[in-house]
Amino acid sequence: MTAPVTVYVPRDSAALSVGADxxxxxxxxxxxxxxxxxxxxxxGSRGMLWLEPLVEVVTERGRVxxxxxxxxxxxxxxxAGLFDxxxxxxxxxxxDQLPWLREQTRLCFARVGVTxxxxxxxxxxxxxxxxxxRALELPAADVVAxxxxxxxxxxGGAGFPAGIKWKTVADTPGPLKFVCCNADEGDSGTFAxxxxxxxxxxxxIEGMTIAARAVGAQEGYIYIRSEYPDAVRTMRRxxxxxxxxxxxxxxxxGSGLRFDLFVRVGAGAYICxxxxxxxxxxxxxxxxxxxxxxxxxxxxxxGKPTVVNxxxxxxxxxxxxxxxxxxxxxxGVERSRGTQVFQLAGNIARGGIFETAFGMNLRELIxxxxxxxxxxxxxxxxxxxxxxxxxLPESGLDLPLEYEAFVAAGAMLGHGGIxxxxxxxxxxxxxxxxxxxxxxxSCGKCxxxxxxxxxxxxxxxxxxxxxxxxxxxxxLNDLCELMTEGSxxxxxxxTPMPVRSALLHFPDDFTAR
Amino acid sequence: MDSPGASMAARVRALVAAHRGxxxxxxxxxxxxxxxxxxxxxxxxxxxxxxxxxxxxxVHGVITFYTDFRSGPAGRALxxxxxxxxxxxxxxxxxxxxxxQVLGIKVGQTTPDGSVTLEQVFCLGNCALGPAGxxxxxxxxxxxxxxxxxxxxxxxxx
Numbered sequence: 068m069t070a071p072v073t074v075y076v077p078r079d080s081a082a083l084s085v086g087a088d089x090x091x092x093x094x095x096x097x098x099x100x101x102x103x104x105x106x107x108x109x110x111g112s113r114g115m116l117w118l119e120p121l122v123e124v125v126t127e128r129g130r131v132x133x134x135x136x137x138x139x140x141x142x143x144x145x146x147a148g149l150f151d152x153x154x155x156x157x158x159x160x161x162x163d164q165l166p167w168l169r170e171q172t173r174l175c176f177a178r179v180g181v182t183x184x185x186x187x188x189x190x191x192x193x194x195x196x197x198x199x200x201r202a203l204e205l206p207a208a209d210v211v212a213x214x215x216x217x218x219x220x221x222x223g224g225a226g227f228p229a230g231i232k233w234k235t236v237a238d239t240p241g242p243l244k245f246v247c248c249n250a251d252e253g254d255s256g257t258f259a260x261x262x263x264x265x266x267x268x269x270x271x272i273e274g275m276t277i278a279a280r281a282v283g284a285q286e287g288y289i290y291i292r293s294e295y296p297d298a299v300r301t302m303r304r305x306x307x308x309x310x311x312x313x314x315x316x317x318x319x320x321g322s323g324l325r326f327d328l329f330v331r332v333g334a335g336a337y338i339c340x341x342x343x344x345x346x347x348x349x350x351x352x353x354x355x356x357x358x359x360x361x362x363x364x365x366x367x368x369x370g371k372p373t374v375v376n377x378x379x380x381x382x383x384x385x386x387x388x389x390x391x392x393x394x395x396x397x398x399g400v401e402r403s404r405g406t407q408v409f410q411l412a413g414n415i416a417r418g419g420i421f422e423t424a425f426g427m428n429l430r431e432l433i434x435x436x437x438x439x440x441x442x443x444x445x446x447x448x449x450x451x452x453x454x455x456x457x458x459l460p461e462s463g464l465d466l467p468l469e470y471e472a473f474v475a476a477g478a479m480l481g482h483g484g485i486x487x488x489x490x491x492x493x494x495x496x497x498x499x500x501x502x503x504x505x506x507x508x509s510c511g512k513c514x515x516x517x518x519x520x521x522x523x524x525x526x527x528x529x530x531x532x533x534x535x536x537x538x539x540x541x542x543l544n545d546l547c548e549l550m551t552e553g554s555x556x557x558x559x560x561x562t563p564m565p566v567r568s569a570l571l572h573f574p575d576d577f578t579a580r
Numbered sequence: 581m582d583s584p585g586a587s588m589a590a591r592v593r594a595l596v597a598a599h600r601g602x603x604x605x606x607x608x609x610x611x612x613x614x615x616x617x618x619x620x621x622x623x624x625x626x627x628x629x630x631x632x633x634x635x636x637x638x639v640h641g642v643i644t645f646y647t648d649f650r651s652g653p654a655g656r657a658l659x660x661x662x663x664x665x666x667x668x669x670x671x672x673x674x675x676x677x678x679x680x681q682v683l684g685i686k687v688g689q690t691t692p693d694g695s696v697t698l699e700q701v702f703c704l705g706n707c708a709l710g711p712a713g714x715x716x717x718x719x720x721x722x723x724x725x726x727x728x729x730x731x732x733x734x735x736x737x738x
Contacts, residue, residue, distance in 0.1 A: 081706050084721035116708040255664030258705040293611075293648050294704050296717050332611055334646030337702060351604030352638075353645040369603065411708060413669035418708025441670060450665055454702075486707065488669045497665070504664075504702065 071104040072150045075123040075130065077180065079112035079265050080297040081258065086138055087120040093141035094122065103150050111266020113180035114420030115167060123162055126152035132162040167436060172398065173422045174386040174406050175379055176259075179266035185304055187312050190269045196314070198385030202277045203322040210281040211237055214384060216392035218404030223249055223340075223377030224452065224481040225557070226403075226470045229384075232374060235364035236282040239372040244284040246275050246326075246374045247349065247367070248381055250291040250298070251333050251340040254453025256412040256484030259420060260378035263408075264291070264298040267382075268305035269314070272328060274381035276319060277388055278374050279326040287326065288368070290345050292333040302330050337508040341556050342375045344510060355510045356556045377482070379408055400426035403469035403480075411437045413450075413486035430464035433487060444489035448497075448573070452481025454504055455561035457568035458494065477571075479564065494573035499527045501565040509558060516559025519550040523566065530577050540577075543570070588617065592624055596631040606632060606642055610649055619650045655690045655697035657735035660714040661723075663700045666707035675711045676700065678725045683732075695736045 076082075076091040091107060098105040113121060118134035122144075131152035133144060140157070147155045159165060173179075182189035190196070202210045215230025236244060248271065252260040264271060275287045291299050306328050309315045317325050331349055333339050339348045343357035346368050367373025383405065387395045395405045403425035409432060411418045416438030423432075433439070433449065440446055448458045457478035459466070466472055473480040488497075502523030511517045523546055530539045547563035554560040570577060595612045599605040609628070613620050620643055629636040643649045661667075661676050676687060679698055683691055690697040706712035709721030713728065715735050720727075 080719045081709055081721060084706050084709055084712065084719040119709070252705060253703055255703045256666045256707045257703075258707055261705040294701060294714070297719075331608065333648075334607060334611070335648035335701075336646050348607065349604055351606035351642070353641050413666040413707065413710070415708065454665060484707070486666045486669060492669065497668075500665070500668070508702070 069104065071106045073106045073108060073125040074150070075108050075110045075125075076120060077112045078109035078184070078297075079119075079180075079262055080295070081116050081262070082112050082119040082121070083297070085119050085135065089138035090120045090122065090136050090141060093138045094145070097141050097145040098150070101145060105150065108183050110182065111179045111184050112262060112419075113162060113168065114176065114262065115165070115417070116419040117417045118159065121159075121162075122149070124149060124152050128152060129161040129163055132159040132165075133157045134159060167417070167421075170436075171422050172406050172424055174395075175263065175270070175382050175408050176267070176420060176422045177386070178270065179263060179420075182267065184266050184268055184301060185308060187269070187308055187314075194389065195269055195385075196273060196320070198388035199273050199277055199280075199314075200320065201388045202280050203320060203324065207237065207281050207283065210277065210388065213388060213392045214281070217387045217395040218392075218399070218402070219380065219383055219387060219395065220403070220470070221377055222379035222383070222407070222482065224254075224479070226480070229376060229380055232364055232376070233278065233281050235362070236284070236372045236374050239365050241372050243286070244282055244372045244374075245368045246278045246282070246284045246287040247346070247376075248275055248287070248289040248378055249340065249342060249345055249375055250289050250295075250378050251345055252295070252378070252482075253292060253337040253340045254455075254482055254484055256450065256486035257410055257453060257482045258412070259408040259410050259483070261295050261298050262420060263378055263382050264295070265301050268302050269309065270382045270385055271302070271378055272305060272309050272314065274384040275328060276315065276324075276326055277384050278376065278381060280324055282372070282374055284374065285325055285327070287328040288349055289328065289330050290333060290339070290349055291330060292339075293335055299330060299332055306330065336510075337504075338510045338558055341558060343556070345375070346373065353510070355512050356558075358555060398424040400424075400467065400469050401471055403471070407468065407480075407483045409468065409483045409485060411485055411487070414440045414442055414489050415487045416441050425467075425469040427468050428464075429459075429466045429468055429485070432468065433464065433485065437485075437487065440487060440489045442489045442491075444491065446487055447490040447492055448488045448494060450486045450488070450565065451484070452479040453484055454501060455479070455557060455564055456481050456484075457564050458497065458572060459568070460572040463572070477564075477568065479561070494569040494576040495527065495531050498566045498569040498577075499524055499531075501562055501569075502527060505558060505562040513553070513555040513559060515550045515553040516555070516562070519546055519554075519559060520562060522546060523550075523562070527566075527577075533578075536578070540570075588621070588624075589627055591616065592627060593631060596628070606634070606639065607646075610643060614649060618653045622651050655695050657696045657732055658699070658716055659696055659728075659732060659735070660699045660701040660704075661687075662702065662704050662706070662710065662712045664703040664707075666703070667710035667712055670710045672711040675713075675723055675725065675728065679728060682725075682729060696732060
């Protein structure tokens with residue numbers, strides 16, 4: 068009797084969206100047919116999304132990958148010797164040695180796609196809990212100091228130094244404090260939060276537990292958008308496993324630390340990705356933005372001191388504690404330290420996750436790794452940082468991927484989502500969409516955003532229709548200025564960024580046709 | 581609409597009781613109601629208000645703020661197509677137009693026979709494999725008009 072072959076088929080929802088479940092079923096059927104025992108593991112995705120569904124087979128050489136595999140080709144693949152890692156036109160070779168993966172620096176995503184996401188044994192075997200164990204040995208203030216010294220900045224978009232936020236919560240006395248994870252990843256072109264939660268949920272749990280230890284919090288909430296049902300299920304199951312393992316609960320790893328974690332699900336409101344709207348939603352209310360101050364670190368969830376961090380911020384923490392602040396700070400450039408999980412999306416030949424130290428050139432990332440557009444047409448515009456980020460023209464892609472360089476270029480690095488458009492894009496339509504989206508998703512609390520976005524759509528329509536273009540362009544600029552300066556939060560405040568950048572770089576698209 | 585049946589009311593009371601200890605329990609309760617009945621009957625507002633010691637205005641305000649909560653049942657297949665930037669860059673608008681034409685309805689409507697509800701959504705986190713959609717909770721990628729039609733037929737008949 069031969070030993071079973073280990074076969075990996077991702078359970079990530081991007082892989083499922085192109086048929087991974089059917090491929091897994093076919094593989095089991097084909098294995099039974101040829102009498103070959105297999106051990107099928109449903110891993111996260113390696114992040115090479117153009118190769119999904121990516122089937123990996125464990126061989127003596129390493130994990131050999133095949134992709135993209137359609138279920139109809141499984142029989143053919145098995146006949147060609149897939150279970151022995153044999154060559155085939157879909158064979159990609161040993162996955163760890165693919166340049167696309169090898170040239171990344173994966174800290175946050177070190178285990179995503181490698182392990183079984185819900186296996187505590189796998190987690191420990193791949194360096195899990197080293198960060199938490201170290202955090203439990205250190206005084207709480209030293210844990211905060213470690214995060215501060217690492218230079219870690221919030222990965223949700225704003226880039227606020229995580230250590231300073233944590234210190235504020237730690238220094239605010241109170242019998243009850245919270246750690247809230249913002250997993251309301253609503254920006255188009257971003258999917259790293261989802262992939263981490265589906266592919267390595269224990270890392271997020273560990274990061275939140277370290278945060279709780281650092282600031283003295285007892286309770287944590289992960290606010291996941293309802294558009295991510297698979298992430299919700301995986302996170303909930305991972306929390307149950309973590310409780311059973313003693314990684315959460317009344318006496319974490321025997322240290323006496325008490326911390327418990329709950330998943331809450333959003334309900335289709337983009338604005339709940341704004342931290343104060345998220346807190347309102349967690350309190351069971353309408354997701355209306357709060358005026359700041361008071362800041363959430365002092366008056367947060369239910370008025371208590373609260374850490375609010377993005378998924379990737381919290382998921383970066385275990386590696387920082389495990390390897391030390393210096394190792395993290397040594398990566399990156401200027402005031403952007405460590406790694407960023409870039410997401411190549413939209414009209415791109417090789418889309419997916421590219422985690423690398425800050426500082427890589429945007430053009431290199433899009434062309435060398437992303438392979439240019441999916442359509443094969445020239446790149447015309449790139450939007451970085453989500454719907455509120457600027458559109459860059461092809462000629463402006465020679466930018467280092469770091470926070471301040473983007474600000475200097477009138478753009479925003481944000482969450483690291485990169486959406487590529489080919490030369491068929493109508494930039495006036497994209498500018499109009501930015502205003503339309505803001506009108507649709509505004510919480511309605513402040514007038515510049517609630518009314519300004521509606522007026523923005525109307526003014527752009529008049530410009531494109533050729534009605535008094537000069538007068539209406541002046542009006543649009545006025546409106547953008549007012550929204551930027553007068554809005555309560557980034558929704559209204561940053562919507563002018565895509566609009567103005569489209570106007571600046573693609574003025575011809577706005578003239579009447 | 582008739583007032584919710586006695587069985588629905590009893591069931592909702594039980595759901596509220598199950599979340600009694602939760603902080604800010606209204607949203608989780610609304611999700612449970614929608615999961616069980618397919619929608620949140622507006623006539624449940626007074627009941628929820630009493631059970632949770634909130635005003636009816638508060639409960640109504642929350643239900644209507646969030647686009648997920650529907651006031652009536654959806655079609656047998658709930659088809660949500662992503663219209664955010666990344667999917668637009670690979671033809672989401674043409675896909676939406678095709679779906680509207682094939683189904684004979686606009687986004688936000690249900691076919692007269694109750695088989696398909698068509699909705700728009702802004703991002704499903706499948707931005708490298710667009711155009712993306714979600715059919716009865718399952719995310720789909722690289723949708724073409726033909727594949728979308730096949731998936732809709734399958735969803736209606738399953």
